[in-house]
Amino acid sequence: xxxxxxxxxxxxxxxxxxxxxxxxxxxxxxxxxxxxxxxxxxxxxxxxxxxxxxxxxxxxxxxxxxxxxxxxxxxxxxxxxxxxxxxxxxxxxxxxxxxxxxxxxxxxxxxxxxxxxxxxxxxxxxxxxxxxxxxxxxxxxxxxxxxxxxxxxxxxxxxxxxxxxxxxxxxxxxxxxxxxxxxxxxxxxxxxxxxxxxxxxxxxxx
Amino acid sequence: xxxxxxxxxxxxxxxxxxxxxxxxxxxxxxxxxxxxxxxxxxxxxxxxxxxxxxxxxxxxxxxxxxxxxxxxxxxxxxxxxxxxxxxxxxxxxxxxxxxxxxxxxxxxxxxxxxxxxxxxxxxxxxxxxxxxxxxxxxxxxxxxxxxxxxxxxxxxxxxxxxxxxxxxxxxxxxxxxxxxxxxxxxxxxxxxxxxxxxxxxxxxxxxxxxxxxxxxxxxxxxxxxxxxxxxxxxxxxxxxxxxxxxxxxxxx
Numbered sequence: 001x002x003x004x005x006x007x008x009x010x011x012x013x014x015x016x017x018x019x020x021x022x023x024x025x026x027x028x029x030x031x032x033x034x035x036x037x038x039x040x041x042x043x044x045x046x047x048x049x050x051x052x053x054x055x056x057x058x059x060x061x062x063x064x065x066x067x068x069x070x071x072x073x074x075x076x077x078x079x080x081x082x083x084x085x086x087x088x089x090x091x092x093x094x095x096x097x098x099x100x101x102x103x104x105x106x107x108x109x110x111x112x113x114x115x116x117x118x119x120x121x122x123x124x125x126x127x128x129x130x131x132x133x134x135x136x137x138x139x140x141x142x143x144x145x146x147x148x149x150x151x152x153x154x155x156x157x158x159x160x161x162x163x164x165x166x167x168x169x170x171x172x173x174x175x176x177x178x179x180x181x182x183x184x185x186x187x188x189x190x191x192x193x194x195x196x197x198x199x200x201x202x203x204x205x206x
Numbered sequence: 207x208x209x210x211x212x213x214x215x216x217x218x219x220x221x222x223x224x225x226x227x228x229x230x231x232x233x234x235x236x237x238x239x240x241x242x243x244x245x246x247x248x249x250x251x252x253x254x255x256x257x258x259x260x261x262x263x264x265x266x267x268x269x270x271x272x273x274x275x276x277x278x279x280x281x282x283x284x285x286x287x288x289x290x291x292x293x294x295x296x297x298x299x300x301x302x303x304x305x306x307x308x309x310x311x312x313x314x315x316x317x318x319x320x321x322x323x324x325x326x327x328x329x330x331x332x333x334x335x336x337x338x339x340x341x342x343x344x345x346x347x348x349x350x351x352x353x354x355x356x357x358x359x360x361x362x363x364x365x366x367x368x369x370x371x372x373x374x375x376x377x378x379x380x381x382x383x384x385x386x387x388x389x390x391x392x393x394x395x396x397x398x399x400x401x402x403x404x405x406x407x408x409x410x411x412x413x414x415x416x417x418x419x420x421x422x423x424x425x426x427x428x429x430x431x432x433x434x435x436x437x438x439x440x441x442x443x444x445x446x447x448x449x450x451x452x453x454x455x456x457x458x
Contacts, residue, residue, distance in 0.1 A: 021223060022223065114440060114441070116217075116298055116301070116302045116305075116439045116440065116441060117216075117217040117219060117229070117301075117305075118219065121437075121440050122440060148285075148288065149251070149255060150255050150256040150257065150284055150287065150288070150294060150297065150298065151256075151298075153287075153288040153294055154291075154294040154295060154298060154441060154444070157291035157294055157295070157444070157448070158444060160291075161291075161444075161447065161448075180285070180288065191252075192252040192253065192279060192282040192285065193281060193282040193285075194252065194258075194282030194283065194284055194285025194286055195252060195282070195285050197285060197286060198285045198286070198288070198289075
């Protein structure tokens with residue numbers, strides 16, 4: 001039987017760190033040791049940062065982003081084009097698009113995708129709030145920036161169907177989706193047949 | 207334990223940070239689970255999409271273990287399916303139906319049927335008809351097969367137009383007429399010897415297709431979904447509405 005080499009508090013710290021993405025028990029032990037060694041310069045400010053985040057972080061009631069202010073920083077930004085709404089699966093996708101600086105628009109986080117295997121249905125996603133947001137007016141384009149997976153694209157079609165009802169109410173909203181094809185740095189030889197076929201079909205004038 | 211089989215991907219779930227628990231419909235070993243090591247990596251993302259055909263090697267120390275898959279993509283249908291709501295909802299509905307079968311119970315006929323349907327999901331009329339037939343085959347595989355060969359009341363084999371919602375047996379138009387309000391309509395594409403000929407498939411109208419989905423939906427709900435406390439797959443509803451939209455627009 002392995003002996004404990006540290007007190008219960010340290011073991012607890014290692015156990016919790018081990019639950020973080022990318023950290024297993026061994027790397028959690030190293031991280032814990034590093035934090036303990038840098039108690040004043042790292043552990044104390046990190047603890048304060050955790051406490052502050054715990055006290056202030058919430059989900060934006062408009063778009064579903066996470067932030068310390070309500071509405072979130074993205075929704076508050078008056079310089080963004082409010083007529084374009086980018087629909088993403090998760091907050092990490094919103095952050096990825098923001099990192100890329102690809103579009104200066106507002107967002108809507110669905111909170112996942114339709115997945116019969118995981119029992120995720122339309123009621124589990126923020127689709128009704130998206131439709132309601134569009135119904136309020138001022139939106140001319142909805143960009144479906146969901147993953148190029150079967151579940152992601154099924155969700156995109158479902159959202160499109162829901163938004164089509166708005167056309168009957170007189171809202172003129174264009175629904176677009178991200179292009180599918182060869183990624184930057186991708187070698188044709190290594191791409192799967194379906195992606196290659198899709199890229200060939202969606203070729204553009206050069 | 208080790209075996210090799212051809213399979214269709216039914217779905218995958220994340221397992222830990224890097225691996226995936228992948229569900230395959232194999233030709234000879236039925237619906238089967240296994241772990242793909244590193245299955246969440248970009249390398250495997252395209253190959254493990256629902257509807258793709260793979261060559262799968264399953265290994266485990268004991269037969270009752272979950273085991274691991276080594277998969278090699280044979281064809282990547284999923285990317286082609288993404289352009290069409292009928293295709294996307296169709297392939298997920300097929301996967302959801304196969305998930306009703308017991309694990310590791312071989313159903314080579316359903317494997318072949320799904321493989322054939324995936325090839326034709328781009329043709330909505332044919333796909334709709336094939337999926338109704340697939341649902342009838344699933345109901346039969348689960349032990350609740352319908353008898354659409356002859357009238358339960360008269361024994362006649364001509365002019366069958368109704369199905370009893372209780373017994374699942376057909377009735378002729380005339381014999382069923384007095385009870386029409388309580389019977390389910392039997393679509394023409396499921397009736398008669400010629401209906402079994404693939405050359406005659408893909409000609410059903412939208413009304414017949416909708417009747418077919420109502421028929422199979424009733425028996426799936428009665429014998430499978432309700433007793434097991436399941437909801438019908440949301441993708442089935444999406445499939446029916448996409449088919450309706452597509453075929454009505456075509457007709458217009």
